[in-house]
Amino acid sequence: MTVTPIDLFSSRIRLHQGGRIHTQKRRMDSDQDGWQLTAFYARTDADVHADHWEVHPEAEEIVSCLIGKIRLYLRPEQPGQQEEEIRLTAGTAAIVPRGRWHRIKLDIPSNIMAVTLPRGSRLEKRTEA
Template sequence: MTTHPIDLFSSALHIHLDGEVRAAERQMTSSDSGAWQVATFHVETDADVHADHWEQHPEAEEAVCCLTGGVRLYFRPTDPDDAEEMVRLPAGHAVIVPRGRWHRLRLDAPSDLMTITLRQGTRLEKRTP
C-alpha cells in the first residue's frame, strides 16, 4: 500500500468493519457499503447543510463535530405539540445524534464540520414550516 495525503474536504474516509480504511467519495444519502463514513465539509450558508430538510440515520448514531465557526443542531420533536430541541455547537465541540433521531443544522457562521456515521438507510425529509 502506498501512503499519501488525503484531502478530507474532497474525499471521505470509509471505515469498514473488517478494519480496512480507505478514501472514497462522500455519500450524503443512503449507502449500502456497510462502512462508517468520516466526512469533512466547509459550509458557507444554510443551503450547504440542507437546513430545509430533516435527516435521520436509522442504523447508527452520528457524531456531528464543529471544527471552526459555529452551528446549531435542531432535533425534531417526538411529540407534535413539543418544540424543536436546539444544541449550539461552537468551534471544537461535537454532539452525538441518537440513532433514528430526525435532526437538521443551521449556521451561525461559515464553518468546517466533520460527521461520522453509518450512512446505510439515511433518510432526508423536506421540512415544513
C-alpha cells in the same frame, strides 16, 4: 503501502469491519455498508440542507464543529413539542441518537465533520416555519 494526504473536504472516508479504511469521492449514498467520516466547509445554510431533516436509522451520528459556530436541531418526538437546539462552537461535538431526525443551521461559515453509518439514511423537506 504508500501513505498520501487525503483532502477531507472532497472525499469521504469509509471505515469497514476488520479495520480496513478507504477513501472515495464524496457522494450521497445511503446504501453503503460501513461507517463513514465526512468533513465539509459550509458557507450558507444551503450547504448543510438546513431546510431538510435527516435521519440515520442504523446508528448514532457524531456531528462536530471543527471551525465556526453551528446549531444542531433535533426534531420533536411528539406533536406540540419544540425543536431541541444544541449550539456547537469550534472544537465541540454532539451525538445524535439513532433514528432521530435532525438538521444543522449555521451561525457563521463553519467546517463540520460527521461520522455515522449511512445505510438507510433519509432526507425529508422541513415543512414547519
